[in-house]
Each structure stands twice: as structure tokens, then as C-alpha cells.
Amino acid sequence: MHTNQVYIELDTANNEPHKWWHRRWVKIIGIFVIILTIFAVILALMLNFVIFAPNKSETSTTIATSSSPLTTTTVSLVTPTTTLPRTTATMTTQQSEPTTTSTSTTSSSTSSLSKSTSITTTSTTSSTTISSTASTTTSTTTTTAIPKWTMTGNMSVARYWHTASTLANGFVLVAGGYNSHSDHLDSADLYNPSTGTWTATGNMSVGRQHHTASTLANGLILVTGGLRGSSLNSAELYNPSTGAWTITGNMSVERYHHTSSTLSNGLVLVVGGFNSIGSLNSAELYNPSTGTWTMTGNMNVARNSHTASILENGYVLVTGTWATTGSMNDARHDHTVATLTNGSVLVAGGSNGTFIKSAELYNPLTGTWTTTGNMHVVRRDNTISTLTNGLVLVVGGYNGYFLNSAELYDPSTGTWTITANMSIARGYHT
Known part of the structure; x- marks a missing residue:
């Protein structure tokens, strides 16, 4: 140093x-x-x-079932839960209501991310969460079938004022009637629903119109009375197994425009009608076991072109006498009547000097009549049918013109709704 x-x-x-x-x-x-x-x-x-x-993940799931639709209505987020004499015939189809439902679901994942970084000079800890809410969209498509008419095979002979009866084998027997060419008809046709075709079957012994036909407990068809230049008292039986007619006992009184009802005991009650004397109040009973007729109590009022209904309790004839019940609100003839599923009786349309569109209900428990909603179209000589869903279908008729219109009565609301028209206007049909 x-x-x-x-x-x-x-x-x-x-x-x-x-x-x-x-x-x-x-x-x-x-x-x-x-x-x-x-x-x-x-x-x-x-x-x-x-x-x-991490990216958001999406999962899309679609579940779809489909049926052949007719008319579709889409609802989102809410689940709503169908005449001159002619040889033609028209069939109405009560279709089921197919439903097509699609469900689409989109879901987003939820993730959480936490990271920590440490340096000698600086220490930083960061935590983050990435989340999303899953969303679900549901749409339901309900397909409601629209009632429609479909043409089917023609009868072999044009006719009106005839009768139609459903046989035990499902075939339909049409007998007698009138046309402008052959006068009063004795011919009969069978309709096969499986093929939609008609086949001629045995002829009646006597041509007739304005007669009645009743299905007996043994499966035979009883035809009574009618008109052939003059009123008839004859009756005959159709045997579906042989396709042949046989004469049975004559009624005591000639009549047409009458009614016949098969009672729960198997007897057939024929009531009222018209002959050379005028409107009738008489009634008689047919016994299928003996083939004979017996007079029973007269109605209190003579009538023709009326209707007869068997009530839910089976009452039509009580101790051989007739008791007056409540009067309808509107006098009418050539109207139609249907027994509803609740036991009430619906009377619709007809004529009383003018054509009528009013309708009323008879309550068998009280014997009273109450008015219900009017039809949209005045008509008489139409047909009326109670459908399996409880609605009542009124078809065709006459109001100065032969009609092809049809309407449905809903007993739960007491209202009528227009439905699909027939292809051909017709009245006095079955």
C-alpha cells in the first residue's frame, strides 16, 4: 500500500x-x-x-314428432292445450287431431377461472369467473283437422224420401223413395263403407215413399207404411243374411209421414202420420215375435211430419197412454230432432208457414222446453246426427232452394258453427 x-x-x-x-x-x-x-x-x-x-359451449337438442298436418296453428311458449233426386252420396269424416311438437333447447356452460402469478419484485393474484345463463325456447305446433266432405260411390238409383238403416255388419241399407222417372221405388241398395261402393239388393214387395224403417233386436229391418198414390198400411222385413224381403202383418191404420221407434223391450211403436182422413193421433205396437200389430193409446194431438225420440231413461210409451208435456216455443213441422249425450232433446229448424232456423231443448226431467241458439240458415227436411264428440251435425235441407250447407251445434255453449259444405246440395235425404 x-x-x-x-x-x-x-x-x-x-x-x-x-x-x-x-x-x-x-x-x-x-x-x-x-x-x-x-x-x-x-x-x-x-x-x-x-x-x-374457454369459449362458451352451445348444445342444441331438437326433439320432433310429426303427423300429416291439415291446417297448422303455431303458438309459442303457450301450449293450447274439425234436392232433386240424386244417386250421389257424400261422406263426412270426423278426423283425429294430430299434434306436431318441436322443442329446441340452447344451453351455455358456466366456468370459473382462477390464476395466480408471483414475481420476485411484484406479486399479483387475479381471479375471474365467466358465466352465462342457459336459455330454453319451447315452441308447440298444434294441427287441428278441418272437417271436410268426401264424395263416395253413387247409388244405383237416384232417390229421395227414402230410408237409410245401419245394419249389424256395418253396411247401410237404403230402401224405397221417389224419383221423377220411376215414381215410387221398390228398389234397395247396400253401401259398403270399406269399399265406398253400392250394391243392389232385393226389392221390396211394394214401392213406397215417406215410410219408416226400424232396426229390430234380431237384426232384421222393419219397413212400415208410406205412400204409393195412396197411403199404405203394409209392412215388410229385410233379412241382411239373405238380401230378401218378406211380408209381415199389416198395421191397423194406413199412414205416412209417421214415426217409428224401437223400444227397449223389442217392440216397435208407430205414431201419428197422415192419410186420406188427415193428420192422425193413433199409435200401434209391432211385436217381432208374432209379426202382429196392436193398437195402443192415442196421442192427445193429431200430428204428421213430426219426430219421435227415445229418452235416456228409455221412456217413450207409458202404460199405453199419452200425457201432454210442455209445448215447444215455436210450432213446426218437417223439423229434425236429436237426443244429446246429457239426455236432453234438441229440435231444430222446420217450417210453420215460413222456414225456421230456431232451435230448442227439451228436458225430460222437468218436461219443459227452453230456447237455444239459432242456426245460421233457415231450413227444413234436413238431416241431423249426434257425433261421437257430443256435437250435433245438421246437413242440407230446403228453404226455397236445396242446400249444401252444414252446421255444428255445441251443447256446452248452445251455439252453432258453420262447417264445411257438402259437394252437392240436397234435401229430403238421409
């Missing part, structure tokens, strides 16, 4: 710049390390939260 003071001071002065550069270089390296650390932290954050962030 030097002891010379001057040398020491000179040496110190000479080394001072070196020490200064050494300290400056340490600072530069420290600043550079800090900058690199900041860039590393930023890069790590970008990698974690931007580049490698």
Missing part, C-alpha cells in the same frame, strides 16, 4: 469514473429487469384471459 498522500489522492481521482460507470450499469440492468418483468406479467395475463380463455 502506498503511503504517499499525493499518490493516493491521484489514484482515487483516477478510479472515480470507473466506480461511477459501475454503479450506472447496475441501475441500467435493474431497470431492464423491471421492464422485462412487467412485459412478462402483461403477456401472462393476455395468455390466460384472452388467448386461452
Whole structure:
């Protein structure tokens, strides 16, 4: 070690710049390390939260069932839960209501991401949660069948004022009637619903119109009375197994425009009608076991072109006498009547000097009549049928013109709704 003071001071002065550069270089390296650390932290954050962030997943599931639609109605988020004499025949189809339902569900995943980064000079902890709410959209499509008419095979002979009876084998027997060519008809046709075709069957012994036909408990068809130039009292039986007619006992009174009803005991009650004397109040009973007729109590009022209904309790004839019940609100003839599923009786349309569109209900428990909604069209000599769903279908008729219109009565609301028209206008049909 030097002891010379001057040398020491000179040496110190000479080394001072070196020490200064050494300290400056340490600072530069420290600043550079800090900058690199900041860039590393930023890069790590970008990698974690931007580049490698998990994407939202979507899953779409579709469930669909379909049937052949007729007319579709779409509801979202709410689940709603159909004449001159002619040889033609028209069939109405009560179709089921197919339903097509599609469900679409979109779901988004929920994820949670937590990362921690530690550096010597800086410590940073970051936590983030990425979440989304799953959404579900449901749409329901309900297909409602529209009632429609379909043409089917023609009868072999044009006719009106005939009768139609459903046989035990499902065939339909049409007998007698009238046309402008052959006068009063004795011919009969059978309709096969499976093929939609008609086949001629055995002829009646006597041509007739305005007669009645009743299905007996043994499956035979009883035809009574009618008109052939003059009123008839004859009756005959059709046997579906042989296709032949046989004469049975004559009624005590000639009559047409009468009614016949098969009672629960198997007897057939014939009531009222018209003959050369005028309107009739007489009634008689047919016994299928003996083939004979017996007079029973007269009605209180003579009538023809009326209707007869067997009530839910089976009452039509009580102790051989007739009791007056409540009068209808509107007098009428050539009207139609249907027994409803609740036991009430619906009378609709007809004529009383003018054509009528009014309808009323008879309550067998109280013996009273109440008015219900009017039909949309005045008509008489139409047909009326109680459908399996409880609605009542009125078809065709006459109001100065033969009609092809049809309407449905809803007993639950007491209202009528127009439904599909027949292809051909007709009246006095079955």
C-alpha cells in the first residue's frame, strides 16, 4: 500500500469514473429487469384471459314428432292445450287431431377461472369467473283437422224420401223413395263403407215413399207404411243374411209421414202420420215375435211430419197412454230432432208457414222446453246426427232452394258453427 498522500489522492481521482460507470450499469440492468418483468406479467395475463380463455359451449337438442298436418296453428311458449233426386252420396269424416311438437333447447356452460402469478419484485393474484345463463325456447305446433266432405260411390238409383238403416255388419241399407222417372221405388241398395261402393239388393214387395224403417233386436229391418198414390198400411222385413224381403202383418191404420221407434223391450211403436182422413193421433205396437200389430193409446194431438225420440231413461210409451208435456216455443213441422249425450232433446229448424232456423231443448226431467241458439240458415227436411264428440251435425235441407250447407251445434255453449259444405246440395235425404 502506498503511503504517499499525493499518490493516493491521484489514484482515487483516477478510479472515480470507473466506480461511477459501475454503479450506472447496475441501475441500467435493474431497470431492464423491471421492464422485462412487467412485459412478462402483461403477456401472462393476455395468455390466460384472452388467448386461452374457454369459449362458451352451445348444445342444441331438437326433439320432433310429426303427423300429416291439415291446417297448422303455431303458438309459442303457450301450449293450447274439425234436392232433386240424386244417386250421389257424400261422406263426412270426423278426423283425429294430430299434434306436431318441436322443442329446441340452447344451453351455455358456466366456468370459473382462477390464476395466480408471483414475481420476485411484484406479486399479483387475479381471479375471474365467466358465466352465462342457459336459455330454453319451447315452441308447440298444434294441427287441428278441418272437417271436410268426401264424395263416395253413387247409388244405383237416384232417390229421395227414402230410408237409410245401419245394419249389424256395418253396411247401410237404403230402401224405397221417389224419383221423377220411376215414381215410387221398390228398389234397395247396400253401401259398403270399406269399399265406398253400392250394391243392389232385393226389392221390396211394394214401392213406397215417406215410410219408416226400424232396426229390430234380431237384426232384421222393419219397413212400415208410406205412400204409393195412396197411403199404405203394409209392412215388410229385410233379412241382411239373405238380401230378401218378406211380408209381415199389416198395421191397423194406413199412414205416412209417421214415426217409428224401437223400444227397449223389442217392440216397435208407430205414431201419428197422415192419410186420406188427415193428420192422425193413433199409435200401434209391432211385436217381432208374432209379426202382429196392436193398437195402443192415442196421442192427445193429431200430428204428421213430426219426430219421435227415445229418452235416456228409455221412456217413450207409458202404460199405453199419452200425457201432454210442455209445448215447444215455436210450432213446426218437417223439423229434425236429436237426443244429446246429457239426455236432453234438441229440435231444430222446420217450417210453420215460413222456414225456421230456431232451435230448442227439451228436458225430460222437468218436461219443459227452453230456447237455444239459432242456426245460421233457415231450413227444413234436413238431416241431423249426434257425433261421437257430443256435437250435433245438421246437413242440407230446403228453404226455397236445396242446400249444401252444414252446421255444428255445441251443447256446452248452445251455439252453432258453420262447417264445411257438402259437394252437392240436397234435401229430403238421409
